[in-house]
């Protein structure tokens with residue numbers, strides 16, 4: 588059993604996708620505070636601010652601006668982080684989008700393809716770009732940020748829900764293939780988290796979601812980040828292929844918010 592603190596990531600290099608804001612920024616900062624240098628991959632130049640905050644903790648930050656849905660761009664981003672910091676030990680697939688809110692019959696090809704491209708192919712691209720090196724060095728941690736929508740479905744967000752469920756399949760398979768090589772792969776399934784997107788939701792929707800959450804509040808990005816840091820840490824080596832809900836009990840409701848509203852109509 589390790590005697591190191593569960594949050595001790597000194598000497599590790601992390602790559603966090605979608606690190607420009609929200610949960611991704613909180614994860615990058617939490618990993619840096621635990622001692623990791625952090626590669627920040629995002630399509631949004633606001634990732635500069637996350638880099639500044641990481642450096643304030645005393646750790647190194649490397650910015651790799653990239654659209655992770657593009658396999659070449661994702662590979663180049665991972666290579667850049669490895670060249671500037673060191674090969675990636677901890678990969679957090681956090682970048683995710685909702686591209687369209689519409690019933691299945693009205694979902695455009697473009698919206699569906701974009702959600703699959705970013706949410707699922709993007710994660711696959713970054714796993715493929717980093718996992719062989721982790722396995723060769725006998726250590727790696729991969730955390731995929733899924734959603735409670737992976738299980739309960741989400742009316743009018745078929746692409747989002749399907750890709751978040753797809754991430755669970757990716758998680759299980761990577762866990763199976765690499766467990767003997769010291770690489771773990773787990774999925775984190777948040778409920779509603781107080782990010783910019785969620786704060787901007789209409790009050791009526793926020794209230795309804797809150798009422799369906801046993802904890803009667805939304806999560807904070809830092810709470811998701813703390814779970815990710817634990818899964819990346821030395822004491823989490825026997826956890827792999829897991830799907831961990833972090834939803835204030837919201838996952839206990841079989842239907843998530845969007846679906847319940849639809850059924851009332």
Ligand SMILES: NC(=O)c1ccc[n+]([C@@H]2O[C@H](COP(=O)([O-])OP(=O)(O)OC[C@H]3O[C@@H](n4cnc5c(N)ncnc54)[C@H](O)[C@@H]3O)[C@@H](O)[C@H]2O)c1
Nearest residue numbers: 605607609610629630631654655681682683734779780782
């Ligand atoms: N906020 C919530 O309530 C909640 C709940 C469950 C799951 N999640 C998941 O957590 C993750 C983060 O959510 P958030 O609320 O912080 O989102 P956010 O929209 O605030 O941040 C997502 C980040 O991903 C980046 N991104 C988008 N497309 C990209 C691309 N093609 N390449 C690289 N970067 C890209 C964005 O620029 C942005 O910085 C997402 O995967 C989301 O689905 C969020």
